[in-house]
Amino acid sequence: MPATNGAPDPHRDTHFGFRTVGLDDKQAMVDEVFAKVARRYDLMNDLMSGGLHRVWKDILVTAVNPPKGERPFAAIDVAGGTGDVAFRIAEAGGAGTRVTVCDINEEMLGVGRERAAQRGLDGVVTFMAGNAESLPFPDRSHDACTIAFGIRNVPRIDVALAEFYRVLRPGGRFLCLEFSTVDVPGLDALYDFYSFNVIPALGRAVAGDAEAYRYLVESIRRFPRPKAFADMITAAGFRRVSWRVLTGGVVALHSGWRL
Numbered sequence: 129m130p131a132t133n134g135a136p137d138p139h140r141d142t143h144f145g146f147r148t149v150g151l152d153d154k155q156a157m158v159d160e161v162f163a164k165v166a167r168r169y170d171l172m173n174d175l176m177s178g179g180l181h182r183v184w185k186d187i188l189v190t191a192v193n194p195p196k197g198e199r200p201f202a203a204i205d206v207a208g209g210t211g212d213v214a215f216r217i218a219e220a221g222g223a224g225t226r227v228t229v230c231d232i233n234e235e236m237l238g239v240g241r242e243r244a245a246q247r248g249l250d251g252v253v254t255f256m257a258g259n260a261e262s263l264p265f266p267d268r269s270h271d272a273c274t275i276a277f278g279i280r281n282v283p284r285i286d287v288a289l290a291e292f293y294r295v296l297r298p299g300g301r302f303l304c305l306e307f308s309t310v311d312v313p314g315l316d317a318l319y320d321f322y323s324f325n326v327i328p329a330l331g332r333a334v335a336g337d338a339e340a341y342r343y344l345v346e347s348i349r350r351f352p353r354p355k356a357f358a359d360m361i362t363a364a365g366f367r368r369v370s371w372r373v374l375t376g377g378v379v380a381l382h383s384g385w386r387l
């Protein structure tokens with residue numbers, strides 16, 4: 129539970145949307161959200177973003193740039209949920225490309241495994257349960273590590289970033305797609321209205337759960353701005369850290385290399 133004596137304690141507390149919660153309580157709350165929405169997750173992504181999440185994910189995969197030929201290339205997509213990014217990496221790469229989806233939520237992974245089988249990708253994309261804060265992979269075992277719309281759900285972001293660094297080989301690249309901060313005058317007010325009114329209503333109508341989608345919107349607002357997040361990536365050991373904002377700041381793509 130959060131500290132009760134006033135200010136949140138950064139060693140024990142974090143945020144679940146706009147609420148201050150104990151670091152140890154947040155993960156269970158996040159897990160409950162994704163267990164509830166897993167079956168409707170992909171449909172909701174399309175509806176909420178008007179299909180834009182596909183464009184953002186394609187930009188991420190272009191940056192991953194898996195080799196087209198036989199050369200072995202191992203990628204992990206952390207918090208990869210129902211496999212969307214992993215399928216895109218597998219389809220962009222050649223015969224040597226393998227992708228592991230690592231997600232903490234069995235319901236999301238279950239949907240992902242079904243989708244992989246439907247696409248004939250079950251030999252290329254594998255699904256593994258695991259926590260971003262303690263990845264079930266050896267040191268220096270992967271060429272790329274991606275996370276899309278996942279990092280803001282993780283209670284200890286610094287611990288997860290250190291894990292991403294640990295599992296990458298020298299020369300490996302970390303790429304993170306995450307909702308960010310809309311600073312364009314006019315667009316920000318529209319985005320606020322859409323976020324706090326339309327998205328929870330859509331969540332209620334389509335996924336039967338407005339609260340889960342209110343969490344989603346609130347968690348986006350609590351996430352650090354691009355420069356602050358880039359500093360966290362650098363602090364984890366990554367070099368040549370950079371970012372670009374997409375769609376007026378709705379989303380940012382951060383990149384860092386293990387050198």
Ligand SMILES: C[S@@+](CC[C@H](N)C(=O)[O-])C[C@H]1O[C@@H](n2cnc3c(N)ncnc32)[C@H](O)[C@@H]1O
Nearest residue numbers: 162207208209231232233236259260276278281
């Ligand atoms: C918004 S979804 C993103 C799914 C997918 N990456 C996509 O872009 O469609 C967030 C995912 O993060 C996962 N997640 C939350 N906390 C996690 C953790 N500590 N470790 C690994 N995955 C986690 C959730 O289970 C969920 O599947």
